[in-house]
Amino acid sequence: MQNATLTLTEIDDKALQDPLQYAMASRDADVMNLVREALDAGRARLAFHPIVTAATPPRIAFYEGLVRLMDEAGRIIPAAHFMPLVEETGMGRQIDCITLDLALRLLKQTPGLRLSINLSARSIGDGEWRRILDGGLRDRDSLGDRLIFEISESSAMMLHENVIRFMAEMQPKGVAFALDGFGAGLTAFRYLKDFFFDLVKIDKSFIKNIQNDPDNQVLAEALVTVAHQFEMFAIADGVETEDEAAYLRQIGVDCLQGYLYGVPKFEL
Numbered sequence: 001m002q003n004a005t006l007t008l009t010e011i012d013d014k015a016l017q018d019p020l021q022y023a024m025a026s027r028d029a030d031v032m033n034l035v036r037e038a039l040d041a042g043r044a045r046l047a048f049h050p051i052v053t054a055a056t057p058p059r060i061a062f063y064e065g066l067v068r069l070m071d072e073a074g075r076i077i078p079a080a081h082f083m084p085l086v087e088e089t090g091m092g093r094q095i096d097c098i099t100l101d102l103a104l105r106l107l108k109q110t111p112g113l114r115l116s117i118n119l120s121a122r123s124i125g126d127g128e129w130r131r132i133l134d135g136g137l138r139d140r141d142s143l144g145d146r147l148i149f150e151i152s153e154s155s156a157m158m159l160h161e162n163v164i165r166f167m168a169e170m171q172p173k174g175v176a177f178a179l180d181g182f183g184a185g186l187t188a189f190r191y192l193k194d195f196f197f198d199l200v201k202i203d204k205s206f207i208k209n210i211q212n213d214p215d216n217q218v219l220a221e222a223l224v225t226v227a228h229q230f231e232m233f234a235i236a237d238g239v240e241t242e243d244e245a246a247y248l249r250q251i252g253v254d255c256l257q258g259y260l261y262g263v264p265k266f267e268l
Contacts, residue, residue, distance in 0.1 A: 035082045035091065038069040044098045045070070046106065047264035051116075051235060051257045054249045061255050062114035062148065065106070066264050067099040087120060096123040097132055104136035107143045113268070116148035116178060121159040124166045137173050145174035150201070152180045160191055167196035178235070183223045192230060200227045201257070204238025211247040221251045228252065 038044065046065040052058035069077045086092040096119060103117045123129045137144050149170075156163050156179065167177055182200035206220045220236070227234040236248045239258030248256060 031077070031081045032085065032091075034071050034077050035069060035086065038071065038077060039091070039094055039098070041072070043070040043072075044068065044095075044102065045266055046099070046102050046117075047266055048115075048268055049257065049264040050261050051255050052261050054245075054253050054256055056249075058256065058261065062116060063268065064150070064257070064264075065099070065103050065115050065117045067095060067102070067117075068264075068266075069095075088122060092120060093123050093126045093129060096120055097126070097129050100129060100132050100136075103147065104132065104139075104143060107146050108136075108139060110268070112146075114146045114148070116150050118180070119149040119151055119155075121151060121155040121163050124159070124162055137175075142174060144170070147174075148176045148178055148199070150178045150180045153182065153184050156195065157191070160194075164194055164196070171196055179232075180237075182227070183219065189226065192226070197230075197232055199233040199235055199255075201235045201237045202253070204258075207236050207238045207244060207248070207258070208240070209244070211243045217247070217251075220248070220253075224252050 045068050047068050048063040048065060050060045051062050051064060053061050066079075068079070069082075071077055083092075086095065099117050100119075103115055107113055107115060151163060170177075176198040177196060178199040178201055179195070179197045180201050181203045183206055184203045200223070202220060202223050206216045206223070208216075210216045210220060224234045233254040234252070235255040235257055236244075236253045237257050239245050239248065239256045239260045241260060244258075245256055245260060
């Protein structure tokens with residue numbers, strides 16, 4: 001993370017010590033400048049990735065709204081290049097604010113749409129983020145009933161007491177919560193009962209070629225069982241083939257998400 005904020009002098013010093021580190025620092029600095037310019041210019045949009053029911057034929061249950069930042073030429077800045085650098089920074093809070101504002105505006109404009117967006121637990125205590133959320137939930141259109149917050153295992157466990165309080169506050173407003181990356185190993189099951197998750201997304205590492213992988217079959221089935229025991233819907237993330245989908249239906253997965261059902265698009 002420190003590399004992203006190195007001064008030019010510091011980067012030059014790094015070049016003398018370690019050419020590879022210099023190249024990485026320069027790349028990170030360039031990306032961060034692109035991100036900062038995109039945020040300042042308001043070049044952010046939501047792309048929509050469908051989550052479908054496991055029934056045959058599948059139907060769209062809701063969409064995940066993924067924020068996309070563009071450079072001045074209109075090209076997408078790959079999130080993988082900057083999100084790890086900004087997630088725990090003020091810029092990360094700014095991205096969460098923009099994502100929430102775009103989502104609430106779209107929900108207001110599109111009756112019947114149900115949408116999930118990613119949320120870092122650190123944003124829960126951010127004043128500007130809460131102002132945007134509280135303003136949107138005061139809307140007479142009951143936007144909370146169609147809003148889902150996705151929180152990663154690492155984020156939920158980092159500030160689990162804050163997340164639990166926030167969930168309890170949002171429950172009467174109809175807001176739902178999804179645990180992203182379920183099974184990746186960071187959420188202790190002893191804490192799971194204390195949260196108010198409505199859905200879990202089984203980590204995609206368990207899904208690839210699951211029909212031919214006995215280890216992943218056992219693990220995925222166990223995760224589905226745990227989810228249903230706690231009255232949560234189980235979503236399989238990263239589904240790419242019909243064979244994977246067929247096996248996941250057999251073990252009781254409720255919903256499916258992945259490139260088999262489309263790539264994220266700007267149009268609904």
